[in-house]
Amino acid sequence: MAKDCEKSIVERVPRRTLAVNKRKANFAPVDLGLREEDAVREAQRCLGLQSCESCDMCDLLCPDLAITRDEASGKVVIDLEYCKGCGICAYVCPKGAIQMVLEE
Numbered sequence: 001m002a003k004d005c006e007k008s009i010v011e012r013v014p015r016r017t018l019a020v021n022k023r024k025a026n027f028a029p030v031d032l033g034l035r036e037e038d039a040v041r042e043a044q045r046c047l048g049l050q051s052c053e054s055c056d057m058c059d060l061l062c063p064d065l066a067i068t069r070d071e072a073s074g075k076v077v078i079d080l081e082y083c084k085g086c087g088i089c090a091y092v093c094p095k096g097a098i099q100m101v102l103e104e
C-alpha cells in the first residue's frame with residue numbers, strides 16, 4: 001500500500017495575470033510572469049529535496065483516483081479504501097515523498 005506523503009509542503013506561487021478590464025483595451029501580455037523573489041521561491045520548490053513540490057503527478061497518474069490534497073494543510077492524502085497498491089504514485093514522485101510499505 002502507498003503511505004501518505006509526510007514531507008513538508010511548499011505551495012506554488014500564484015500566477016500573476018493582467019486584470020480582465022485592462023485586457024480589453026490593449027494587446028499587452030495576459031501572463032505577467034514571476035517577480036524575482038517568486039521565481040527564486042519557485043526554483044527552490046522545484047529543486048528542493050526535502051519537500052513535496054506540489055506537482056500533482058501522483059494525483060494525476062493514480063488509476064484509482066485515490067489521491068487528494070487536504071485543503072487545510074495542503075498535504076497529499078491517500079485513501080486506502082481505493083488504493084490498490086500499484087506503486088505508480090511512489091514511482092513518479094520526483095521527491096520520493098510517497099513510499100510503499102507492507103500492509104499490516
Ligand code: SF4
Nearest residue numbers: 062083084086087089
Ligand atoms: S497510484 Fe497506485 S499505489 Fe498510488 S495511491 Fe493510486 S492506486 Fe494506490
Ligand code: SF4
Nearest residue numbers: 052053055056058093
Ligand atoms: S508526486 Fe510527490 S512531489 Fe508531486 S505532489 Fe505528489 S507527493 Fe508531492
